[in-house]
Amino acid sequence: MVDHATAAATSPAPAAPVRAKMVQASKIYTDPAGAPKRVLDRIDLSLAEREFLSIVGPSGCGKSTVLRLLSGLTPVSEGRVVVGGEEITGPPKGVGFMFQRDTLLPWATVSQNISIALELNGTPPAERKGRIAELLQLLGLSQFGDYLPAHISGGMRQRAALGRLLAYGPELYLMDEPFGALDAMTKMTMGRELLRIWSGHEKSVVFVTHDIEEAVSLSDRVIVMEGPPGRIRSEYHIDLPRPRDLREVRKMPEFRDYCDRIWSDIGYSG
Ligand SMILES: Nc1ncnc2c1ncn2[C@@H]1O[C@H](COP(=O)(O)OP(=O)(O)O)[C@@H](O)[C@H]1O
Ligand SMILES: [Mg+2]
Known part of the structure; x- marks a missing residue:
């Protein structure tokens, strides 16, 4: 059955142990004129061990910033970021990054x-x-x-x-539009490889993409962000069977339903 999108910050505590979490995490940069600019606003996010989580949302809403905070490369301005049970103050062990x-x-x-x-x-x-x-x-x-x-x-x-x-x-893969520059066929092949590796190694993944179909086909959960300032708008638990054949799964009515709802959520009505 298809879950209903839940509002931000109401995500239930996952049953599996937590690999990483952000608690009321905000990021404030300074704009060129020297004024503070709130880029992320009180993000609550919990990632379970072995969870495959995707983040989608319009350009500039803070997706990459979420990854940078989780990577420890950028310090949080307010709130907390916890990875592997420890509040991070710099790049934590066991975290790997991949870019577009x-x-x-x-x-x-x-x-x-x-x-x-x-x-x-x-x-x-x-x-x-x-x-x-x-x-x-x-x-x-x-x-x-x-x-x-x-x-x-x-x-x-x-x-x-x-x-x-x-x-x-790494125990935690942070992937920032890793297949975004690839053609559709290569992208699908890479997605298949990633799922194969992920299911064999039981790692946790935070996968940022602007491709909603890619997010739904790969993930256990998809978070929709809005902004700036970046906030979590909604989340979808993707209840599609695994292992997933990335072509077959796209034909399922439930798959289309998830994608349609996320598209409408983002505000695109066609
Ligand atoms: N180092 C920085 N200094 C100032 N503003 C930044 C910096 N990095 C990102 N931003 C701003 O933060 C916002 C979110 O950026 P980003 O996380 O890259 O968004 P996304 O990945 O969703 O496109 C943007 O408005 C961007 O201009
Ligand atoms: Mg980005």
């Missing part, structure tokens, strides 16, 4: 880019080669380990960036 544009090191090969992540998480040198081969295989990049990022396609670069994230092995 890959941020591979341009002078390093695909394998070297992955190797650096293994180095960072303390994988012993003797194990790195095998792990790199495994990841390249998983992402269909076995033939491209020795290529520089500039010499492979955009889709392959995003695969390599995902490989680097997996190599680092």
